[in-house]
Amino acid sequence: MITNLENILSDSAKGMKRSVIRELLKLTQRDDIISFAGGLPAPSSFPIDDLKKISCKILDQEGSSALQYGATEGDRKLREILTKRYQDQGLQITTDNLVILTSSQQGLDLAGKIFLNRGDKYICGLPSYLGGLGAFSSYGGIPVGIKFDEHGMRSDLLEETLEKMQEQGEIPKFIYVIPDFQNPAGITMPEFRRLEIIEIARKYNILIIEDSPYRELRFEGEAQRMMYELDNTGQVMSLGTFSKIFVPGFRIGWIVAHEAIIDKFVKAKQSTDLCTAPFVQKIAAKYLEEGLFDKNLKKIIEMYHRKRDVMLKAFEDFMPEGVSWTKPEGGLFLFLRLPKDMDAEDLFKIAIEKNVAFVLGSVFHCDGSGKNTMRINFSFMDEEQNRIGVQRLADSIKALMNNRVEI
C-alpha cells in the first residue's frame, strides 16, 4: 500500500463525508424501530406482478438491445413518452430537451461537474436536500443558504443576497430549488413565488436547477406550474426521477433543459457511465406505454395520502404545545419544529431508546442552523406505525421538555 494515501487525494475527496442520513439509516434498521428517518417509498407500492410480465415481454421482444449498450441520451421511446407527459402538462419541449440519467442524483452530480469550479458559490434553500449539497460540495461548490417562509425560499432575501454578492463581484452559478413538496420542509412554492425567483434569476443572469422528485405525488390542492414552464426560456433546468413515483431500484432519472445545456449533460455523462442501463429503461418505457404507470401512481398517491392523514392526526393528538409542523399537500416528508431552545440531537438519543427514529433538520441546513428541526418521513411505515411512531416521538419530546430522560 502506498504510504501517503491521504496526501494524494484530490481536494474533492479530502472533503468527502459519508452521507449522514445513509449512515444513520444503518443504525435505525433494528426491527423494533419505527423509522421516519429514510426517504424510502413503501415497498407495497411496487408493481411487482406487472413488472414480471413487462420484463419478460422486453426480453422476448427487444432482448438484444435491452442487454446491449445504449445511447448516452437514453432510450428513444422512454424519452418520447416522458416528453409527451411534460407536453401534456404544458411544457413546450421536444425529445431533444430531455435525456435519461442514472437517477436524478446523477443530474445533481453532473450539474456540479458542469458548472462548478472549486470555490464557486451557489444558492440553496435553508433547508435543502442533503444529496444536492453533497453532490455540489464534491466539486468544491460553496452553498449560500436562503431562509424559507411558508412559501419556500424567500425571494426578498434571495434578491438581497444576490445584490450583495454582485457588489462583491461574486455571482453564484445557479439557484437550487425543490418547488414541490420540498425535501425536507414539505413546502410547495406557490406560482407567485416561483415567478419572483425566476425574475430575480433573469435579472442576475443565473440558472435555476428545479429538482422535482415528488411533484406527481399531490394529495390535495392545485398543481402549481413547473418553474421550467413558467420560465420557458431555458433559464430553468428540471430534474425528474422514477424513484418516488414508480421504483427507486431502477435508478432512472432525467433532465429537461435547453438544448445547449442538454449538450453539456450528454458530454459529461459519457465519461461517467457511458449510458443508463437500457434493460431498466426499456422496462420502464413499456410499463408507461401500457398505461400501468398512471394506474399505479394513483394507488401510490392514495396510499401516501392516507399515511399523511394518519400522521397529521397523530401529531394533533399527541404533540405537546410548542411543537409545530408543516402540512404538506403531497410528497413524502413533513418538517417538525421544536421550541427554539431545544436541540433535536438531544431528542434523537431519547427517541432511539423509545424505538423511533427521524433525521436531524440541521443536516439540511448548510449554515448549521435548524438545530430545533426534524424531518419526518410518512411514506415508508404503515399507517399504524405512523400513529405509534408519532406517539413515541411525542413521548420523547415530552421527556426532553421535562428534562426527565426515561430509559
Place this chain on the structure above:
Amino acid sequence: MITNLENILSDSAKGMKRSVIRELLKLTQRDDIISFAGGLPAPSSFPIDDLKKISCKILDQEGSSALQYGATEGDRKLREILTKRYQDQGLQITTDNLVILTSSQQGLDLAGKIFLNRGDKYICGLPSYLGGLGAFSSYGGIPVGIKFDEHGMRSDLLEETLEKMQEQGEIPKFIYVIPDFQNPAGITMPEFRRLEIIEIARKYNILIIEDSPYRELRFEGEAQRMMYELDNTGQVMSLGTFSKIFVPGFRIGWIVAHEAIIDKFVKAKQSTDLCTAPFVQKIAAKYLEEGLFDKNLKKIIEMYHRKRDVMLKAFEDFMPEGVSWTKPEGGLFLFLRLPKDMDAEDLFKIAIEKNVAFVLGSVFHCDGSGKNTMRINFSFMDEEQNRIGVQRLADSIKALMNNRVEI
C-alpha cells in the same frame, strides 16, 4: 435563457468533448456497413431465456428489495459471489475489498474525482482506452503516455519518465493500465512486466489502476496473474465489469481495492448515484449463483475465439505487405499498423465508401501519435462479416497505397 452559458461552465465542462468513438459509431450504423468500430459484445451471446427466468424469480422472491434503494456498497450477495471468484483465482481479499459500481466506467470517473486535482498528471499507455482518458481529463488530469512494446507498457520508459518527473517535483497520481487483452492494442502483459511495473510504482509510491474488462475472455495461452494479486499490498486497485462477459445492458461494474481506498469510492459514489440499481444486481447475483454465468462465459469465449480466428486468417489472406497486426490471446480487439507514412484517417474515408468501419488508433494516443494505427473489433460482427470486412479493409488499404481512390 441565460446569455453567458459558455462563460459559466466549469473548467471541466469547457474541455469536454463528445466521445469520438460514440459519435463515430452513429455514422457507421448504416445497415450495409460492416463495423469493426465499436467495442460491443455479440448480441447472440446474451442469455435472454435464462434472464427471463431469473428476472421473474427475483421479482417473486425479493421483489421488494430489488425495486427499493440499496446500499451504496452494492448488493451483499453479489459482492460475496464476486469476492469468492477472485479468492478462487488467488486474490487475498474479503467482501470489504469489493464494491459494486454502475459500470467500470464509473470506477474510472470516481478514480478521477478521488485522486485528481486540475493539472495533476497520471501515467497511461500509448495507446490507452479512450473512456479512461476522457474520465480523467474531465477532472483536469493530464496524461503522460508511455510507449508500448510487444509486452505492453514499457517499464524502462516508465522508470525513466518517473525519474525525470520526480526531478521536476512532479509525481503522477496513478498509473493506468489494462494488463489483459488491452484496449485498443490487444496485448497482454506477461507477469514479468506486471512485476516490473509494480516494483516501479512502489519505488515512487504511486497507485496503479488495473482496468480489467476482458480478463476472463482468454481463448488460448496461460492466464497471467492479476496485478492486484502480484502486488497484494493494496498498491493496485482493479476494476471489473459484466459488460463484456455477461451483458453491458445492466451497467454493473466493481472495484477491488484496499479498504482505505474502498472507503473513498463509497463516499464518492454516494453523491454520484446513491447506489447501483438493485434490480439488475440481484438478477446478476442469482444468475451467477445458479452456475449459469460460467456456462455462458464458456460459450462466449468459444464464439469470440472462432471470430478472432476467422479474422486473423482473413488478415493473412488479404492484407498487403507492410501492414502488421497484433494476435490477441483473448478479448475483443486487435490493433493494425499501416506503413509509417500512411494515415488511418485517409484510409477511413475510403473504407466507409467500401462499407467497412474501424476506429482511428490516434484517438487512443494521448500525445496524438499513432496516426498509422487502427483498432479492429472482432466480437460484434459474425464470422462471415469478419472475413468480408477484412477483405474490404484490405482493398481500401491497397487503394490508398496505390493512391487510387475508387468510389
